[in-house]
Amino acid sequence: MRASLKDLENAVNQVKLLKKDPGNEVKLKLYALYKQATEGPCNMPKPGVFDLINKAKWEAWNALGSLPEETARQNYVDLVSSLSSSSESSSQVKPGADKEHAGYGTLVVTSEDGITKIMLNRPTRKNAISTQMYQEIILALKAASQDDSAITVLTGNGDFYCSGNDLTNVTDTPLGGIEEKAKNSTNLLRDFVASFIDFPKPLIAVVNGPAVGIAVTLLGLFDIVYASDRATFHTPFSHLGLSPEGCSSYTFPKIMGPTKATEMLTFGKKLTAREACAQGLVTEVFPDATFQKEVWTRLTAYAKLPSNVLRISKQVIRNREKEKLHSVNVEESSIIQGRFLSEESMNAVMNFLSKRAKL
Numbered sequence: 451m452r453a454s455l456k457d458l459e460n461a462v463n464q465v466k467l468l469k470k471d472p473g474n475e476v477k478l479k480l481y482a483l484y485k486q487a488t489e490g491p492c493n494m495p496k497p498g499v500f501d502l503i504n505k506a507k508w509e510a511w512n513a514l515g516s517l518p519e520e521t522a523r524q525n526y527v528d529l530v531s532s533l534s535s536s537s538e539s540s541s542q543v544k545p546g547a548d549k550e551h552a553g554y555g556t557l558v559v560t561s562e563d564g565i566t567k568i569m570l571n572r573p574t575r576k577n578a579i580s581t582q583m584y585q586e587i588i589l590a591l592k593a594a595s596q597d598d599s600a601i602t603v604l605t606g607n608g609d610f611y612c613s614g615n616d617l618t619n620v621t622d623t624p625l626g627g628i629e630e631k632a633k634n635s636t637n638l639l640r641d642f643v644a645s646f647i648d649f650p651k652p653l654i655a656v657v658n659g660p661a662v663g664i665a666v667t668l669l670g671l672f673d674i675v676y677a678s679d680r681a682t683f684h685t686p687f688s689h690l691g692l693s694p695e696g697c698s699s700y701t702f703p704k705i706m707g708p709t710k711a712t713e714m715l716t717f718g719k720k721l722t723a724r725e726a727c728a729q730g731l732v733t734e735v736f737p738d739a740t741f742q743k744e745v746w747t748r749l750t751a752y753a754k755l756p757s758n759v760l761r762i763s764k765q766v767i768r769n770r771e772k773e774k775l776h777s778v779n780v781e782e783s784s785i786i787q788g789r790f791l792s793e794e795s796m797n798a799v800m801n802f803l804s805k806r807a808k809l
């Protein structure tokens with residue numbers, strides 16, 4: 451039986467519930483099939499050469515030629531059904547599922563033995579931070595700041611700690627256009643970083659693998675950073691036409707001195723875990739084979755210390771910097787808003803999206 455309009459509508463709703471991001475190529479295919487199924491052959495003028503996202507969409511739709519609407523509808527429904535079954539059968543690790551806090555789509559949040567663990571959980575995207583993940587981390591930190599755990603840990607699921615800002619975040623441009631998108635992203639970035647600045651108890655990064663961009667800059671706001679010897683630390687802002695964020699323009703020069711900070715933040719020098727440790731960004735490096743065991747044994751012992759005094763000590767160490775950090779965050783966010791709109795930045799993102807560039 452051919453797919454009906456109702457089947458198409460159901461499939462569209464199913465896409466929103468996929469547990470796994472299907473990737474840009476599949477998303478383009480879904481877009482093209484949907485347009486073909488609902489509007490017939492491509493009827494839009496070809497977008498200009500710099501309008502890369504709309505051009506990619508136009509090309510995907512146009513490539514379907516005169517494919518009949520019913521066939522496009524059926525292909526869309528079949529594609530969604532294959533995505534749904536592979537997403538359901540995906541067996542990503544969900545440690546501590548029994549102590550898991552419900553309601554997060556991009557994180558696994560657990561509380562056990564005085565530790566709240568926030569685990570970035572988009573391993574197939576190298577834990578890139580999507581808009582949803584930014585929002586969920588803000589919420590998870592807020593909840594952790596009020597729960598009865600002594601310490602809070604941020605870590606990644608899979609082979610990466612985090613590949614930084616999800617570069618596809620730019621693709622869902624609102625009606626107000628790219629300027630509004632830049633403003634929304636900057637506001638989100640500012641609120642996200644503020645939630646780290648204000649976090650009231652010891653915050654520990656368990657860096658299980660490579661870290662990129664904002665996942666690195668934020669480390670200057672953590673109280674302890676433990677890294678596997680497989681981890682690397684890379685802030686390729688200039689390659690992306692972007693400027694430093696996460697308060698790194700202030701914390702990195704303080705931590706490692708201005709010239710080392712410049713090598714990282716301006717010239718994009720990638721550090722090994724041992725180099726990052728030598729420069730003070732990482733507290734201690736562990737062999738990857740024993741990383742999880744050694745780190746969790748140590749953290750479990752730390753979390754047994756009286757929780758009130760842990761909070762107070764953190765605040766004594768950090769509070770006099772808070773006001774400064776907030777003003778740096780506001781300034782960095784305002785500068786990056788302009789960078790988002792620059793041709794340098796747009797080209798870099800488009801090169802990545804069209805698979806021409808990788809770090």
Ligand SMILES: CCCCC/C=C/C(=O)SCCNC(=O)CCNC(=O)[C@H](O)C(C)(C)COP(=O)(O)OP(=O)(O)OC[C@H]1O[C@@H](n2cnc3c(N)ncnc32)[C@H](O)[C@@H]1OP(=O)(O)O
Nearest residue numbers: 473574575576578613614615616617618639663664808809
């Ligand atoms: C709110 C605004 C904040 C703005 C400030 C910006 C802050 C930043 O964080 S800037 C840094 C942004 N990050 C990057 O530029 C990293 C881009 N990714 C890469 O260069 C590579 O993917 C890699 C080096 C991180 C990993 O390479 P590899 O081990 O070869 O793995 P794949 O490239 O095959 O990755 C698997 C899959 O995941 C997708 N992906 C990885 N990182 C990102 C990302 N940051 N954004 C979007 N998508 C990402 C990658 O495209 C692959 O997808 P498929 O090809 O569809 O499988």
